[in-house]
Amino acid sequence: MKAARFHGPGDIRIDEVPDPRVGPGQVEVSVDWCGICGTDLHEYLEGPIFIPPAGSPHPLTGVGLPVVMGHEFAGVVSAVGPGVTGIAEGDRVAVEPYHVCGKCAACQAGRYNICRNLGFIGLSGNEGGFAERCVVDQRWIHQLGDLPTDIGALVEPLAVGYHAVRLSGIPEGGTAAVYGAGPIGLVTAAALKARGAGRVIVVEPAAARKAKAGPAGADVIIDPTTDDATEAIRDLTEGAGADVAFECAGIDAVLASAISSVRPGGTVVNVAIWGHVPRVTVNDLVMSEINLVGSLAYCGDHAGTIALLREGKVDASKFITGRIALDDLVDGGFRELIDNKEDNVKILVSPRERLA
Numbered sequence: 001m002k003a004a005r006f007h008g009p010g011d012i013r014i015d016e017v018p019d020p021r022v023g024p025g026q027v028e029v030s031v032d033w034c035g036i037c038g039t040d041l042h043e044y045l046e047g048p049i050f051i052p053p054a055g056s057p058h059p060l061t062g063v064g065l066p067v068v069m070g071h072e073f074a075g076v077v078s079a080v081g082p083g084v085t086g087i088a089e090g091d092r093v094a095v096e097p098y099h100v101c102g103k104c105a106a107c108q109a110g111r112y113n114i115c116r117n118l119g120f121i122g123l124s125g126n127e128g129g130f131a132e133r134c135v136v137d138q139r140w141i142h143q144l145g146d147l148p149t150d151i152g153a154l155v156e157p158l159a160v161g162y163h164a165v166r167l168s169g170i171p172e173g174g175t176a177a178v179y180g181a182g183p184i185g186l187v188t189a190a191a192l193k194a195r196g197a198g199r200v201i202v203v204e205p206a207a208a209r210k211a212k213a214g215p216a217g218a219d220v221i222i223d224p225t226t227d228d229a230t231e232a233i234r235d236l237t238e239g240a241g242a243d244v245a246f247e248c249a250g251i252d253a254v255l256a257s258a259i260s261s262v263r264p265g266g267t268v269v270n271v272a273i274w275g276h277v278p279r280v281t282v283n284d285l286v287m288s289e290i291n292l293v294g295s296l297a298y299c300g301d302h303a304g305t306i307a308l309l310r311e312g313k314v315d316a317s318k319f320i321t322g323r324i325a326l327d328d329l330v331d332g333g334f335r336e337l338i339d340n341k342e343d344n345v346k347i348l349v350s351p352r353e354r355l356a
Helices: 038-046 155-168 183-194 207-216 229-236 252-261 282-288 302-310 326-339
Strands: 002-008 011-016 026-035 072-080 092-095 133-137 141-143 175-179 199-203 220-222 242-247 262-270 291-294 320-325 346-350
Touching: 002 326, 011 326, 026 092, 038 326, 072 133, 072 155, 092 155, 141 302, 155 183, 155 242, 155 262, 155 302, 175 183, 175 229, 175 252, 183 199, 183 207, 183 302, 199 207, 199 229, 207 220, 220 229, 229 252, 242 252, 252 262, 252 282, 262 282, 320 326, 326 346
Parallel strands: 175 199, 175 242, 199 220, 242 262, 262 291, 320 346
Antiparallel strands: 002 011, 026 072, 026 133, 026 346, 072 092, 092 141
């Protein structure tokens, strides 16, 4: 079968690889759609980051370079292994793309997303969504029901926002500031609205991304190139500041603004994956007793995310800005997102179809 594999920085190839084999407790998914994530772009440009480097295979998969990419995917069950229950061929499903050890302190506490040996399907082994078929353990399969699989491919990024909102502890009717209207910022805004935030303020300088923020759930959009974001947020909250802020950009000045824009005792959730070691003025946290929380991916959040989609509380279709075939992955997908990032949110890839 065909699969897109990472061989090194700037080197992703569409390779012929062996068909996967379904073992006990496993499910084979014929992939309909897989989204391109910002993490994929970082790997392409700067990797390996999460991908195990040459000579250092992942401790759980035993696989090193090259690895099959793609972790935001959904499709149709095409085979089930012995011992699998509640899942049948033909079911539409989304995949929670993890490899976890199940033994470390985090896993034992139920926080498997911060497993000390964490790996991702689509970054850490021979299985991934940029392939015609993928075999995963049953625990990572989530039923979509009547949802189409293109929307199913958006469950994974939406779950990132859902998890961050859940960690924030924002009160119902509270005010949130989201810094950055890229894909993760947009899905965070959508999750906030769906979960009952009273007012969602998005801070974003790019015109194309500001245009997408309103439909995603933003009540107010602030351009930091023309307005002081901190002062504007305080003005909107009668001087108090937002209850929570979400850093979705990975930029030092943005993190500083997020910290200064929340009320005393408020919370800042860092959702971004940083490409450098950030500079943080810790006294700004201390003097106002700000909680700075890290949010990584998701943990038990897929079912809730799918429920929001099925209930119509989030219209994920607006996030799809392109559809391409696997053969066009690099030029029509990765390069398009890198070179025209402000015009795109989510490009979906079809590993099994030729698209015009």
